[in-house]
Each structure stands twice: as C-alpha cells, then as structure tokens.
Amino acid sequence: MSMLRTLRPLTGVFRSARIPTSSVSRRFLSATPRASQNKVRPTGTGFEFLPTNPLPPKPRQHGLTEIRGPYYAPVGQTYIDELLSDWGEYVDGIKFAGGSFSLMPVERLKAFIDTAHKHNCYVSTGGFIERVIATSGGSKDQISRYLRACKDVGFDVLEISSGFLSIPTSDWQFLIELTAQHGLKPKPEVGIQWGAGGDASVEELESAGTRDVGWVIERAHNFLNAGAHMIMIESEGITENVKSWRTDVISGINSKLPTDKVMFEAAEPEVFSYHIQNTGATANLFIDHSQIVQLACLRRGIWGTGGTFGRVVTVG
Template sequence: MENLYQRSFDFVDLKPLAPKPRQSGLTEIRGPYYEAFTVQQLNDLLKTWGYYIDGFKFAGGTQALLTANTVKAFTDLAHEHQVYVNTGGFIERIVIQDPKNIDHYLQETQRLGFDVVEVSSGMFEHPQDFRLDDQVEIVKRIKKMGMKPKPEITIMSSVGGGVQEFDYKNKTKSVKTPEELIEEGERFFEAGAHMLMVESEGITEGIADPKDWRKDVIFALVKAFGHEKLMFEISPEDDEARKTFKWYLKEVSADVNLMMNAKNIVEFNAWRSHLWGDRTLWKNKKITL
C-alpha cells in the first residue's frame, strides 16, 4: 500500500490522517474471538479500509485454535498492508498451565510473524496472582527477542474474557488507584515496553452512565505518559463503543490510540475526520444558494 492515499471527493475538507506507518492516532482492530474472522475477510477488509487500520489483534488466544499455516497467512497478509499483528493477552493462559512454557510461546509467536506481544493479568482473581515483577521480566524477554512488548494495565482483577458485566462501581473486585497504575506503567517502560494497553473494564466499559466513568484514571495516565504511549480499549458492545470512542476523540485527542472491533472503524473515522455524525459540524451553519 502506498503511503499517499488518494481518496475520492478530495475537494471535501476533512481532517487529514497521517500516512502509514503512523506513530500516533493508531487504530488496532480485534480479529478472531467475538466473530469467526477469516483470512479472506481480513483480505477484503484491508483492501477496502486498510489505510485506516494500523494493528490486528488476536483476542483470547484464538491463534491456538488455528493451524500454524493459517496464523501465518493472517500475519503475512497484515504485513502486506503495513498492519502490525498483536498476540492479545494469550500469555495469561500460558503461565497458568506452566510458566516454563513462556520461552516456547515467545519463540512460536515470533516464528508465526507476530510483531507486538501483550502481557496482561486482568483475568487473574487477585493482582498478586501474576506478580508485577514477573510481568516486567517477561517484557524484558520480549524486547530482547526484537518484538514489541505491550503490557496491559487494568484497575480491576478477574474481569474480561468477553463476559459482559455492569455496575463495576459497586463491585467488590480489587480496584487499583491511578497512582498504582502509573507506577506499573513506569516499571514497564523502564523494562522496554513499546506502549501500554489500558483495559476498559471498570474505566469506561460496564458503567452505564458516562458521568461515572473513571475519567480521572484516563487523564492521570495521559498526564503521566502522553496519549501517544497509551492505547485505550473500546468495548466490544456497540452502544458502549460509540459513546466511548466519541468521548476519547473530543476529550483526549483526535490522535488517540484505540483498539476496537473492526465494524466500528468506519463510524470512528467519519467522526475523526470531521466527515459525519458530529452534530457540532452543523451548528450555526446557514446556507444560501
């Protein structure tokens, strides 16, 4: 794909999107998990909308359900369109079986063409069940192998996995403070992290009223690291997703890094480019032909 993207109706004044490979304003899409994503589906998607996609993520370890040739077909196709491939948080499943498999997992990950390796812990029941020190050491191993470590930080434990929950505000699960998340992030960056993935549960996802979102957490992380070094997860639920990405665009940055379902990228880019949807575009406009 050429860096110079020639869209139709180029006389329409839109907010430009930097050419690929981008350093900020990244959009990562979920692949297999919530739907049975196919190689042909990805091929069609990237041929049509590839300019607006920077990363492709396997969720829930679904790469382990496919043949090695199929996984490699996904990664090769993504690379043809300047799209990196992310492992998702699969390492959580690896370590509960046998921590000795970490190196085997990383070697297989590299052999199959993954670029970015997440290190996550949100599925564990308690924060110390997968110690921060151990996660930091894994980040160092990933970096040493030449892949990009992308640790995930989360304010809650025992969440995620495609199970929709509501009213996290009143749950009894462990909740970390913004200061604790920043401390974790600092440790990860010192170990060589490429970027931090910010889990949505308990921050924006599962909280019905946006007034109750943990915006303090978001703004504290942005202040500490800058939005360029963070990627925020967008809920897989459509209504939540729309509310969330629109808020990030308006309140954090038009160049915020987000991870979302592929089906959301068209509406997201219509908003991001000031093409459609945002009613403020029409405010105080009166037309006389």
C-alpha cells in the first residue's frame, strides 16, 4: 500500500506578535541540557587571554551548528576544505539541499564527504527522500535502494521530510527504523506549515494553512521513541515566509521536547539570534554556510547586536 495519502489543508492560523531582537534586555544563560558535557574555550588563537564563553567541544551533543552546503551556492570540495580549515571548530554538520548531491559525479561527491569527515563534521542528505517516496509511490524496495546508495557514498545523516506529502505516523516511524537499519542516523523534519520546503510565497502558505503545535510535539515524541537521532524543525510557517513570527510554537516545542534532540532551521541572522536569546548559546541550529562566523561570535559571546551584545553567557 502506498504511503501517500491525501491531506485536506488546515485553516485557522493564529500568530503571535513578532518579537524583535532589540527588545530583550536581560542576560541569556544557556538552558541546561539533558546530558552534561564539559565546556572549553578556544585555544591556539593567540587571543586566549580575552574572555569568551566556554562551549562543548566536538563531537557535541548540544550546541550543534549544521550548515547548508550546495544548493543556493555551488559549494565544492575545495571551498568546504578551506572553510572548515578556518572555522571547522564551529561547524558540526553539512547538509545538501534540494537533492543536489544526486547531480554530482560520484567520486567528487565521495571526496566532498571525505573532506567533511576529515574536519570531524557529519554530512546529511537533506530531505530528498521526499521526492524518492513521491516518485516511487512509497515503494520499500526503491526507498531501500536509495538508503543503500546514501550509505555507500558516505552520508552519515538522512533527513526525512514530507512538507509536500501526507504520510501516516506509523509509516514515518517505519522509515526511521528502516533508515537506522541501513546504518544512517534518521533525522525527521517536522513543522506546522503544510507545503513547506518549496520557496512558496507568504500568500501561498497562508492559503495552505498550518498544523497545531501539539501535532508537531506529539509526532516528535513518537519519532524519538522510534529511534530518531534528532528532530529538525522546519522554519516555514514559524519564522520564514510569515507576516509575523509564531514564537508560541518555538516556546511550545522547547518546553515539551528535549532541547538536545531538537534542531531549528534558522538561516537568517535575526532568527538564530532569537533562538540564542531564548534557548541559550547551546541551541542546535541549521544555518547557511555564509553565516558561520556570525553565529560563532554570538555563541562565544564576543559580539552581537544591540539586543545580544555582552548578554549571551554560559557557565562552566
């Protein structure tokens, strides 16, 4: 039986007022993670005498930064090697977007992934499995073939997204288990926006409607119980392509799910600043590769905007 189902778009969208970064004036302490991890300060910089926030070293359980690789920019092996040689301490993972890896010569793809591994970074497929499911009619054989191919070229994490598809929770849990059986870390993506992931306009997304945050939290719990490595939170409908941010959704997720098992898509500086303000320097965030330095400075507490300058601190 096909995994695909027809979903009637939900209506009745409620939004909270957008909270600008500059409106917060308190000091921001990192939220206590579920699993403690020693924190360290940068070494070998020549400026160790200057105060900076101690943060968990790689490999981290929290405070993860995943960056977007090839898609909007043709990020290649040489570029990523140079980038990580300078800033690799502040990058934990690299994600291919839009199935871009499927267009690369296989040896170049393997070399790219090997380069990331050299810098102690994992590599994620992004949510391309959504297209595999849609074009195969939910064929287990075709999905398994895709998973084997991803493992063979060296991928570590497989994101399971379905912004355009309606998949029963039980089928989603099956995909998580199947992914783990193939030696990949399953990372399901969930969000409130129906039709997310296609660069749709605000008007298009509004007409499609949103899901209740309780739906997101319930499924995230189910996916973690099924063996999900981490939950990716889609930003569309929350902070992306909306007229005002759904800060109530962010608060609801952070209050009901373990923060070390949740990663928010936050590929705009004002968005990741908001997450750092409200969750602390050890928030798990997905950003663009061009934003590594800005986020690293914010996490370390050495720079920021008017609302964060000198206010992001950790203890340890």
